[in-house]
Amino acid sequence: MQINIDILLAWGAAYKKVAAGEIIFHEGTESSFYYQLVSGKVRWVNINDQGKEFIQTIIEPEECFGEFPLFDDEPFAASAIADEDSVIIRLHRSSFHQLLRENPELHFEFTRLLTQRLRFKFLILKELANHNPEGSISTLLNYFKQTQKNICTKCNRLKLTRQQIADMTGLRVETVIRTMKFMQSKGDLQITKGKVYC
């Protein structure tokens, strides 16, 4: 879900450029803005004491992120880091709330987005709880296929690294590599020159 850039600008939003690797906001800090990605790629991520990352969501252009504080007045639940040079746009929360009040259809779209994100978490959690790497990876890839995210719709090539899959499933990269090889041997997916085709 995205809010049309022209609408955001009309309500006072401002662009911001971020460099690859730059932290847009930190988990645990307060927020006063609505964030939307214009171009580039951002990962919405938790980092533990050992520096290990858990990627909650990979944000793509036109998608919003870091919206929790706007609705529950709590700090950020995860950090946002740019995977590549990116452009984001942000709107102050008071303007954002007013925008929703004056545009109920937009509010419904937003509610739909939160629901889709919550459903995704239900899906991933039930798989993680099964302690079955193949199930977790399979479920994640199926989700990407259905939502047309992170997979090339023309050639079905997975656009993510094994490490990113590992970071989204709580598994180790070695486990993801071996599990995907196994899935290839079963015919569940194809691997050519290291590239995965679902």
Added chain:
Amino acid sequence: MQINIDILLAWGAAYKKVAAGEIIFHEGTESSFYYQLVSGKVRWVNINDQGKEFIQTIIEPEECFGEFPLFDDEPFAASAIADEDSVIIRLHRSSFHQLLRENPELHFEFTRLLTQRLRFKFLILKELANHNPEGSISTLLNYFKQTQKNICTKCNRLKLTRQQIADMTGLRVETVIRTMKFMQSKGDLQITKGKVYC
């Protein structure tokens, strides 16, 4: 978050009694209703092929559940099962949508609820991904404390069984029992006659 019973009734909602163990709705089935628990207890749960349960949320009186289909037109993401004889109330989706349209403040409250639930999933997922039973259990108990759920606010006694904690963290009940004993030995919590005090 709850919608006042009188409002629900005024908009055409109807009560329904469910017996302990009764399945209110099944994962994967379609829905046309908004559900709210009036009395009793319900668990919102995924059940895998081996019959193992993953409890996504324990629903308490005045809380709604099964709301995803209302906003994203997809089937139920988990099943709802009554833990004890309960009373629920439900409103047809079209009336529910109209109720929100005519009451923007209610819609905002609902958005806040979804956000809180999403934040809880972010929290549990990042802990599960760390493969650290003590961290997962500790985080869950802290969450219950903060939200005053499942813990007696007068004596701090945990109202859930070890099995329920296991079902909410993806761990085995033996692991939860041993980990809680370990946490007791560290002074992180107290156990008296099998009862846990946080």
Added chain:
DNA sequence: TGAGCAGTATGATTTGAATCATACTATCTT
């Protein structure tokens, strides 16, 4: 075109949660 680096892949070992089995305790029901 070649060097360097990111990403993929393989092998060996460790380890802790799962698994299986069984006993004990608290609670409920008659």
Added chain:
DNA sequence: AAGATAGTATGATTCAAATCATACTGCTCA
């Protein structure tokens, strides 16, 4: 009050993912 059952607890074993180490391949950049 006693029997039955749910829940807690303990002990032993298994095993698959984590961990550690190292090699190979594809891609980027000069």
